[in-house]
Amino acid sequence: MTARHAPLGGRFISLPVVIMALFAMVAGFYLYHRFVYGLGSVTNLSDGYPWGIWIAIDLVVGTALGCAGYVMALMVYILNKGEYHPLVRPAILASLFGYGLGGIAVMIDLGRYWQGYNMMLPWLTNVNSVMLETALCIAAYITVLMIEFSPVFLERLGMTRVREKLNRFLFIIIALGVLLPTMHQSSMGTILVVLGHQLSPLWQTPLLPLFFLISALFMGFAIVIFEAVMSSVGFRRPLEGEVLGKLTGIMAWVMLGYLVLRFLDVVYRGSFGLAFDGSTQAIMFWLENLTAVIAVALVLPKANRFKPHLMFVCACMILVSGTIYRVNCYLVGYDPGDGFLYFPTVGEIMVTLGIFSLEILLYIAFVKNLPILHTPQSAYEEEHPHPAEASGSATGSAGTARPA
């Protein structure tokens, strides 16, 4: 199957789009307050909880959802599984939004955001900070993602010559695109290792970097499946059932391996008793892991993996499990002492909702106007030759970011 990509076309305005635009506008209202009156006027942040959901969800979960591009690049370019190639472009787009908006969330959350660029200045960097690695790495990866995604634009604009030049060194960018998330996704776990006893033993472990890396992997797989099913339903397109089924299998095995490690680790460290003390942390621990167990159990029978609804439910539950894991690590399992409490305000929730709405909104806008979604050679393609192809370019549609 040759990968062909075409813009979906069609009207942009629809009811879901309007609703999501409204969410984004409400978020804009709260962001206005945040920038005029300060963080305290909108958020429940305190000295005990300097990070709220803008970090725990927008950034930490958001970038995990943005690992779609990471896992697809890993599969296609590193493991050389060409069959998954149709899923690469939408995955990289999802990554671009996941990371880009995660980066914006950090700037919103920074008390003195106007000094944020200081970390880029070598004479001002704090090399003893675990956050430095994460921050620089994420910033670099957003740049890499943009370059990885640029062939789409170049294709749309018919800039064939530039694309050919880009193709010569694109393999370096793609290698970086696999290296960087490996680094910073594990660093997000390392940040928590530094917190020591402030993080409940149910989550605090030297294996945190590994767990964050694996969770980035299975959440990356899950978001690829989720997004493929959603665009198939939403845009009434055929589902790449065969490929997605295989991907579901890989995801389930990764998840299973993770779960075994996770429970072994908790038991080995002698902290398993905490899971039965009836506290909020214990409840969240079981919520996190039982969703994962059920998700894996659902698709372990091979036949189930190719049933779209089970595939979808499994991906959703793994997304939920991964999200709860990361929120647990960053907020629920974290107790700074001194009686500090945290629950997000309406404003914080609305900003998070608005950012995710904006992400979906942009995704719809992009796939409708840019050659992102894969389309099999169809009557549609033949009747409407792509501008790039019409100009006679051979590389125009053959392979997205695939190095020649």
Next chain:
Amino acid sequence: MVGAATRPDPRPAESPDEFGDLDGYVGALGGLTRRDFLKFCTGIAATLGLSPAFGVTIANAATSPRRPPVIWISAQECTGCTESLLRAYHPTIESLILDHISLDYHEVLCAGAGHQAEEFKHRSMEENWGQYVMVVDGSIPTRDGGIYCKIAGETVLDIARHTAEGAAAVIAIGSCAAWGGIPASDPNPTDARPASDIITDKPVVNIPGCPPNPYNFLATVLHFLTFNELPGLDEKNRPRFAYGRLIHENCERRPHFDAGRFAREFGDPGHRQGWCLYQLGCKGPETYANCPAIGFNDVGESAWPVGIGAPCFGCTEQGIGFTKSLHSLSSVQSLTPPTAFPRIVETSDTGITPAAAALAAGIGGAAIGAGAVLASRLAKHAPAEGEGPGNEGRREDR
């Protein structure tokens, strides 16, 4: 500034630079030469934080032929304050008190004894009613009518009340008289009270310390004699010139504090090298006194507790000395920002609000609902492989 109190014998106003009877200076204060005496008075002026020119004024006051009478009441005390005063050496305090003020009654220093001393006190008080200076030394017991401290068959409680009625000024010397001190420490069996609790209709100047530095007392008395009024007092009625600054501010070990070099236990290398005693429980950072600036016993700058390696125990501070545990850490006042500053510990969190909870639950519910609907639709009619059903519509859109 407490200005209500007046001196018994108001002398004609003199400008600070006008010398009095120069011959009168000779032999004053226990036989000093004129030069030494003026040097002493200038030193006192410096202690008070005044211009050296005021030394002349002080000299004139000190050689005044009529000396103000002083009635010294000793309550529950250890005589440490008196002992401390007796060890002021330039010149000796006894020469100052005997020659400069008229110490009409002091149980330790009285020449007479028994009925004779009591008789003299009563006579002096009657003669100088409303004009003498009253000094209280020690805390005053109040339980059971104050029977736990009696002199000549009378409780100190009654003596203090009666003496205060005719006093021009009241000075409470020592921590016991100022805050209650040791006798008032828990469980305080005699219900000992500071002088200011008993004498409420007159300002009581507190010279706390265990014992107080004699020069703080001396300077306060001389200020009263010279200017007819008491020196500036802080909110705890302590003279500001002596108790205006934290010990921490003038401590010679302060650089060690700032550099983070602390003695961890007595006799460890840090302690032997003279490092900061904060971690041994030094109360300097929360105690107001001039100990590091003037020292004790006239033997040099380092002759004060911290200077010899003993952590300050906060004797001059109410609620610190005799109250706070010796080795507990002090709360560093100089690092505490004014209340006008934004708070360091910001606990603005209001916890979970109904609106936020409802919103979070709503989003969660909507997501689960939408997922379930989508999954059931997928289960009923899965999109066919290859050509999707929506292609026609999409073409029309385009």
